[in-house]
Amino acid sequence: MGLRPEDLERGEVYRREWLLERGMHRRHLSSPAMTRVLPTCYTRTDYPADLRRVAVEAQDLLGCPSVVAGVTAAELFGVRLPRRARREGGARVHLDTSGGSSPRRTETLVVHRCAPPPTIRLHGVTMVEPLTALQEIAGRLTLDELVIAIDSLVADRFGTAWRIPLTEVREQAGAARGRGAKQLREAAALARERVWSPRETQMHLLLRRYGRPVTVMNHEVVDPATGIVYYIDLAYPERRIAIEYDGAEHLTAPDRVSQDHRKSAVLAAEGWTVIRVYSEDIHEPTDFFARLEHAWVTETTTSPPDSYGPGSAFAAPAAAGSIGSAA
Structure with missing residues (x-):
C-alpha cells in the first residue's frame, strides 16, 4: 500500500518527488487532504506546517542565498497585518536574493532580486529587518494598516517579537529611501507607543x-x-x-x-x-x-478652564474624513 496523507508527520513540508517515490498516488496530492505551500512542496491540510517551517523550506528550495522578506518576515515578527497580507489570507512567501537571473513569481512563492539588505535572525530564520519588511509592503497597505503595523512594532505589550522604540522607528523611517519610504514616514509620524490592539x-x-x-x-x-x-x-x-x-x-x-x-x-x-x-x-x-x-x-463645570473648553475640541464632527479599514 502506498503512502497516504495520514501517514505523514504533522506540521512538516514534503517535496513532491519524495512523496511520489514513496508510493503516494497523485490523486492524494490533488485531494483536500494535502495543501501545496510552495512549488512542488506539500503539507497535510489537517496538520499544516507553520509559516516558519514553510519559509525555511522556501529558502532551501531556491537553492541560492536568500532572506525572508516582505509580508512573510512581517508576519514572523508578529506585526499586526490585515488578513489579506497574512498566510491565512492567501499571502505568498516572499524572499529577497541577490543571486539568480530573474525575479520569480508563482501562486505560492515570490522571489525578489535586490542588493543584499541588512538582516537579523529570529526563530532560526534569517530575515530582513522589521522596518525593511514594512517598507517593502507599504504600497500594499492603507495608511491606517501601516500605522497599525508600526504601533505593534513599538508596543510594550502584545506587540512583535522584536520591539523597536518609536523614536528609533521615526529616525530610520526618516532616513529610508526608495519605494515605500514616503508611506513609512507618514505612518511613523502617526504611530503611538503603548497601543495594544x-x-x-x-x-x-x-x-x-x-x-x-x-x-x-x-x-x-x-x-x-x-x-x-x-x-x-x-x-x-x-x-x-x-x-x-x-x-x-x-x-x-x-x-x-x-x-x-x-x-x-x-x-x-x-x-x-x-x-x-x-x-x-x-x-x-x-x-x-x-x-x-x-x-x-x-x-x-467642575474643573479649571483650559485650552479645550466646551463646544470647541469636542464638538460633533460636521463631516467625516476617510477612515481607512483594517483587519
Missing part, C-alpha cells in the same frame, strides 16, 4: 483626524480595595474620561463581560466617566463624539 490604533487615529486632544494610551488605574491593575484603552486622566473599545468578545465571552463590569465599577468609584465604543462608532463617529463632548462639558 488594531482597534486602539483606529481610535487614536480617529481622534487625531478630527482634531481632538491626544489621549494617554492604556492608562493604568489601580483598584485601591484589591490592588488589581486595570488599563484604560484611551484616557484623558486630567478629566477622568475613559474611552473603552468593546469588540465582539466583550459582549459574548462571559469572562470578558464579567471583567468589564468589575473594571467599570472600579472606574466609576474612582470618579471616571466611561465611554464605550463599538465598531460602528469608528465608521460613523457622530454619536461617539456627542458622548465625548457631553463628558468633557460636564467635567469642565
Whole structure:
C-alpha cells in the first residue's frame, strides 16, 4: 500500500518527488487532504506546517542565498497585518536574493532580486529587518494598516517579537529611501507607543483626524480595595474620561463581560466617566463624539478652564474624513 496523507508527520513540508517515490498516488496530492505551500512542496491540510517551517523550506528550495522578506518576515515578527497580507489570507512567501537571473513569481512563492539588505535572525530564520519588511509592503497597505503595523512594532505589550522604540522607528523611517519610504514616514509620524490592539490604533487615529486632544494610551488605574491593575484603552486622566473599545468578545465571552463590569465599577468609584465604543462608532463617529463632548462639558463645570473648553475640541464632527479599514 502506498503512502497516504495520514501517514505523514504533522506540521512538516514534503517535496513532491519524495512523496511520489514513496508510493503516494497523485490523486492524494490533488485531494483536500494535502495543501501545496510552495512549488512542488506539500503539507497535510489537517496538520499544516507553520509559516516558519514553510519559509525555511522556501529558502532551501531556491537553492541560492536568500532572506525572508516582505509580508512573510512581517508576519514572523508578529506585526499586526490585515488578513489579506497574512498566510491565512492567501499571502505568498516572499524572499529577497541577490543571486539568480530573474525575479520569480508563482501562486505560492515570490522571489525578489535586490542588493543584499541588512538582516537579523529570529526563530532560526534569517530575515530582513522589521522596518525593511514594512517598507517593502507599504504600497500594499492603507495608511491606517501601516500605522497599525508600526504601533505593534513599538508596543510594550502584545506587540512583535522584536520591539523597536518609536523614536528609533521615526529616525530610520526618516532616513529610508526608495519605494515605500514616503508611506513609512507618514505612518511613523502617526504611530503611538503603548497601543495594544488594531482597534486602539483606529481610535487614536480617529481622534487625531478630527482634531481632538491626544489621549494617554492604556492608562493604568489601580483598584485601591484589591490592588488589581486595570488599563484604560484611551484616557484623558486630567478629566477622568475613559474611552473603552468593546469588540465582539466583550459582549459574548462571559469572562470578558464579567471583567468589564468589575473594571467599570472600579472606574466609576474612582470618579471616571466611561465611554464605550463599538465598531460602528469608528465608521460613523457622530454619536461617539456627542458622548465625548457631553463628558468633557460636564467635567469642565467642575474643573479649571483650559485650552479645550466646551463646544470647541469636542464638538460633533460636521463631516467625516476617510477612515481607512483594517483587519
